[in-house]
Amino acid sequence: MAExxxxxxxxxxxxxxxxxEVMSEIRRxxxxxxxxxxxxxxxxxLPHFDxxxxxxxxxxxxxxxxxxxxxxxxxxxxxxFAKKPIHLKTPITIAGMSFGSLSANAKEALGRGATIAxxxxxxxxGGMTPEExxxxxxxxYQYLPSRYGxxxxxxxxxxxxxxxxxxxxxxxxxxxxxxxxxxxxVAGMRCLPAGVDQRxxxxxxxWTGPDDLEIKIGELREVTEWEKPIYVKVGASRPxxxxxxxxKAGADVVVLDGMQGGTAAxxxxxxxxxxxxxxxxxxxxxxxxRDLGLHxxxxxxxxxxxxxxxxxxxxxxxxxxxxxxxxxALIALGDNDPRWEDEYQALGTTAGAYDDWHEGKDPAxxxxxxxxxxxxxxxxxxGRRLANxxxxxxxxxxxxxxxxxxxxxxxxxxxxxVALTIEAAAMAQVPLAGTSWVPGxxxx
Amino acid sequence: xPVYDLRSAGLRDLNRQLHALRPDxxxxxxxxxxxxxxxxxxxxxxxxxxxxxEGNVGYxxxxxxxxxNVVIHGSAGTGVAENMMSGFVHVKGDVSQSAxxxxxxxxLVVDGNAGARCGISMKGIDILVKGSIGHMSAFxxxxxxxxxxxxxxxxxxxxxxxxxxxxRGSVKSLGxxxxxxxxxxxxxxxxxxxxxxxxxxxxVDPGEFRRYGSARTLYHFHVDNAGAY
Numbered sequence: 001m002a003e004x005x006x007x008x009x010x011x012x013x014x015x016x017x018x019x020x021e022v023m024s025e026i027r028r029x030x031x032x033x034x035x036x037x038x039x040x041x042x043x044x045x046l047p048h049f050d051x052x053x054x055x056x057x058x059x060x061x062x063x064x065x066x067x068x069x070x071x072x073x074x075x076x077x078x079x080x081f082a083k084k085p086i087h088l089k090t091p092i093t094i095a096g097m098s099f100g101s102l103s104a105n106a107k108e109a110l111g112r113g114a115t116i117a118x119x120x121x122x123x124x125x126g127g128m129t130p131e132e133x134x135x136x137x138x139x140x141y142q143y144l145p146s147r148y149g150x151x152x153x154x155x156x157x158x159x160x161x162x163x164x165x166x167x168x169x170x171x172x173x174x175x176x177x178x179x180x181x182x183x184x185x186v187a188g189m190r191c192l193p194a195g196v197d198q199r200x201x202x203x204x205x206x207w208t209g210p211d212d213l214e215i216k217i218g219e220l221r222e223v224t225e226w227e228k229p230i231y232v233k234v235g236a237s238r239p240x241x242x243x244x245x246x247x248k249a250g251a252d253v254v255v256l257d258g259m260q261g262g263t264a265a266x267x268x269x270x271x272x273x274x275x276x277x278x279x280x281x282x283x284x285x286x287x288x289x290r291d292l293g294l295h296x297x298x299x300x301x302x303x304x305x306x307x308x309x310x311x312x313x314x315x316x317x318x319x320x321x322x323x324x325x326x327x328x329a330l331i332a333l334g335d336n337d338p339r340w341e342d343e344y345q346a347l348g349t350t351a352g353a354y355d356d357w358h359e360g361k362d363p364a365x366x367x368x369x370x371x372x373x374x375x376x377x378x379x380x381x382x383g384r385r386l387a388n389x390x391x392x393x394x395x396x397x398x399x400x401x402x403x404x405x406x407x408x409x410x411x412x413x414x415x416x417x418v419a420l421t422i423e424a425a426a427m428a429q430v431p432l433a434g435t436s437w438v439p440g441x442x443x444x
Numbered sequence: 445x446p447v448y449d450l451r452s453a454g455l456r457d458l459n460r461q462l463h464a465l466r467p468d469x470x471x472x473x474x475x476x477x478x479x480x481x482x483x484x485x486x487x488x489x490x491x492x493x494x495x496x497x498e499g500n501v502g503y504x505x506x507x508x509x510x511x512x513n514v515v516i517h518g519s520a521g522t523g524v525a526e527n528m529m530s531g532f533v534h535v536k537g538d539v540s541q542s543a544x545x546x547x548x549x550x551x552l553v554v555d556g557n558a559g560a561r562c563g564i565s566m567k568g569i570d571i572l573v574k575g576s577i578g579h580m581s582a583f584x585x586x587x588x589x590x591x592x593x594x595x596x597x598x599x600x601x602x603x604x605x606x607x608x609x610x611x612r613g614s615v616k617s618l619g620x621x622x623x624x625x626x627x628x629x630x631x632x633x634x635x636x637x638x639x640x641x642x643x644x645x646x647x648v649d650p651g652e653f654r655r656y657g658s659a660r661t662l663y664h665f666h667v668d669n670a671g672a673y
Contacts, residue, residue, distance in 0.1 A: 015592035123574055147546035147565060150527055152488055152508035159652035191548065191567040191586045192605055196663040199603070201584060205564040206504070215483050215522075219504040222459045223488030 002356070036268040037176070039101075039357030039367065040327060041169050041260040041305065046277040048260070050313045051424030052417050053433060056403045057230050064402040071398040072408040077120075077299045077324050078160060078229020078252040085229055085252070086138055086160055088322070090394045091409060092312055094386075095257075095303050095326035096142045096162060096233070098124025100177055100186040101264030101357065102330075104131055106366045107381040109333050111136035113386025116264075122162060122324070124264075125175060125188050128154040135383075140231065143220065145174065147203040148190040152223055160253075161220055162231040163213070165204075165242075168261030168304045171235025171275045174202035176265055181360040183369045200265025214249040221250075231255050236281035236304065237274075243288040247298045255324065256285050258304025262327040264360030264367070276303035278315075278425040286319030296410075297318065310394020316397070317412035318428060325393075332389035333382040334364045367369075446471055451478035455485065465491040467511075481521065486514050489531070506533045509550060522592070525552045528569055541578065544571045553607075553642045560597070563641045566607055572642045582609055583619065591638050593648065601656050609656040610635050612648075621662040627655045 003204035014020060023037065057063035064071060078085035094114045099107050101124065108131045114121040120138035127149015133139055136257025141158030143150065155161060166172060177186075177198045187194040207216045217230050232246035233255035246254045263271065282302055289295040302315045303324035315323050327335075336344075338351040340363035347354065347361060357367035365376035400407050404416045418433040419425035425432040438441065448458050458476065465471060469491060476497045479485055483502035484493045489512035497505070500518035507542030509528040516524070519537030528547040535543075538556035545561065547569035555577035561583060568587045583599075585607035595613035602619020608631070609622075617622075635650040 116595055147527060147567075150546065151529055151548065152490070152510065152527070155508070176665065193663075196605070197665050199584070201565065205561065205583075206526045206545040212503070212522070215503045219484040219487050219507050222455065222484040225460065225463065226456070 002404055037265055037325065037358055038268055038271070038355040039262065039264050039266075040271075042272050042275075042277075043274055046260065046426055047275065047279050047421065047423040048305060049279060049314045050426055051279070051420045052314050052430065053420065054310075054317075054400055054404055054416050055418060057405050061405050063151050063262045063405050064407060066399065066402055069402065071402050073394055073398060075299070075410070077231075077301070077322065079299075080252045080294075080297055081250065082160075082227060082229040082252050083157075083225070084227045086120060088120060088138065091316065091322035091397075092117075092306075092390055092393055093119050093140075093301060093322055093324045093325035094121035095261070096122035096124045096140070096164065097326055097330075098126040098177075098264065099129045099132065099180060100124075100126040100190070100369070101367060103365060103374040103377065104129060104369055105377045106330075106382070107132045107334060107372050107378045107384060108135050109369070109377065109382035110329060111139070111378060112383025113329070113332070113390065114138070116387035117390035119390065120159065123158075125149075125177070126186065127151070128157065129189075133157060135379075142233075145204045146190075147205065148198070148200070155220070155228075156224055158228060160229040160231060161224070161384040162233050162255060163217065163220070164233045164362075165213075165246075166202075166235035166237070166257075167233065167263060168235045168257030168259045168275055168278070169263035170270045171237040172202060172268045173266060173270055173274070175200035175263070176264065176358075178358050178360070181358070181369045186369060189381065210245040210249050217250045227252055231301070233257060233299075235259075235261075236276040236278065239276065239281040240284035240288045243300070244292060245283040247289060247292055247294050251298060253299045253301060254285065254289075254372075255303065256281055256320075256338075257324075260305025260327075261303050262330075275406075277427070278302060278306075279424060282318040282320060283427070283429045286323060289319075289376065296321065309393040310400060311400075312393055312397040313400040313409065314417065315410055316409050317416050318414060321410065328389070329386055330366055332386045333366055334377060334385070335362075335366050337364055352429045358422060445473040445475070447475045447477065449477045450482060450485070451480055455482050458485070459487065462486060462489055462491075462493075462495065464487075467491055469493065479518070483521070488510070489514070499645055500537070506531075509533060519556065521663065525550070525569075538575070543573075544569050547571075549588075551638075551641055557594070563588075563607070566590065570638050570641065572638055572644075578611065579616075580619070582607055582622075585609075588636065589638055591635065591642075591653070601658070603662060604656075604658040606658065608634070610638075610653045611649075611656065612653045615654075615656070618656065622649050622656055623659045625655045625657045627653065631655050 075091040082219045115137040119272040122140040179195045229252040231253040232251040234242040236258045259275035299321035301322045302320040343363035365373045417430040474495045479499045481502045485508040490510045492511045494513040504522040504523045506514040509531045513532045516535045520539045525533040526545040528550045531550040539650045541559040544552045546565045548567045551570045554573045558577045560578035562577040562581040564583045566585045572591040576641045579597035582601045586605040596615045599619035601622030632650045
């Protein structure tokens, strides 16, 4: 027996299929009988912009001087049909996020930060608040299936209108704002009793399909005197056809949101298993616009997991006109800040992983309607942080563009890029680094 | 009072002129001829004027209306009076689907029948249909009243919130969480007021109607109710 006890033993071995995380989720499901709901976007590892590199200048390409030669960043959105297109100083916009899912202070901070940076911010499900309108120089008004808070006065007060068909975190899905976050004010704006779970429909109530969409866009233009740019936002699922159909329906701007794009609250299984990674969606969308002769005429805004100026530069190099950020903007405001670690621990999580945004207990005061928690977010300071972050991202993108010899961010092109992985090379349709191989397009 | 020939002068010019009207305008009665089924006629009005449309209209006629009284002497396509805030829209003929969708206020009266999804996501409007309504009407209806003198199609009031539904005829089936409720005096009074507003006081007996509303069992998501969706 003693000899056997000393014999080498097989080391404990975890399954690559039934990982500790997977087993934990099975136990949770077995205990509760309900799927996991959370905020944020896809957390799984996906082919992403980190898998691309810029080549920079060389003998055949010459760079621009970093601190002297101009590299422009401004962008015009809505030049196709709108009488009053939007002019932005930077192509980094703030994505749609609702008052209700976010606190009023957070919405105000987003408006303040965007305005300092010379860019736009966007409303969300639940309508437009006076604070948000007041602090946002350029405000895009989302027109959503639920039409919560939708009224024609706000439509006319907006600078652009975004018809939301879907979002990257849940293409084909609606939403649910749980009763914990439905205060009297939120409920009043949505014409519902306080405290009830508010379902957001996944389909628009008065149109179906691309032909109807064209008629709906026509109505929105009539109501707003053909002044406002009309965006159409889609979750990345069939980007070639969705972009083509949105353009055909008369959109000025197409917003394409990949699966890393965040949500206020959706089933984890939906977030992680439906839709395309942002990287995979851009080239088909750009191709659709090219095929219609509308590239740069109908602008393309891409969102979903954009974190840095490098990401911005890569998205633009692949053919987009602008980007939108949501999760990154919330982090800049103070979301998941380690300063609240004790409270994250008390909620059973940790700073950096907190995603129970639907519960309304956010220690950072952002994804909550709790008056005490909300006070923790100073909208002026938070807005300043967001403006700083936007400035850094813009400077980073300019740095890369100058290194590639471009005098405008829009002059970046796929030729400036290579990929580190075969997957990224195939999705971005650029060569694998060190080769001339573009999977699916050229032979080895 | 202005008479506008839509066929010759075009939709944009009509809506531009209607939108330019101030609350104290003297041009309080407009007639639109030859609508020819055009979409978004008189959408986005915001003045206490009357617009009479002599013929059939397409989608979203009187959409997002505020204050105005719009009379359609014909039938209307999808989404008539959608997202109306206030005012009065009267359709002399039939209406297609999603009539009065998401509307916050005002009143929509349909002399004929309404198609599917009548009053979908309604948020405070009063809708009165003298004929019958199609399937999935008052889906996710949040507030307001839907009164039907005829019959209702399948899945009436599915996932209903606080809207009140009054139906005189038969209901093919009720949607999830929609139940028949007791008709008390307060409801008969409310129904009488709506009938009166539609010019039917004394002609229709509120006592002939049944009331339907939310059972409120789906107000908070619970796994035991998953089968109801």
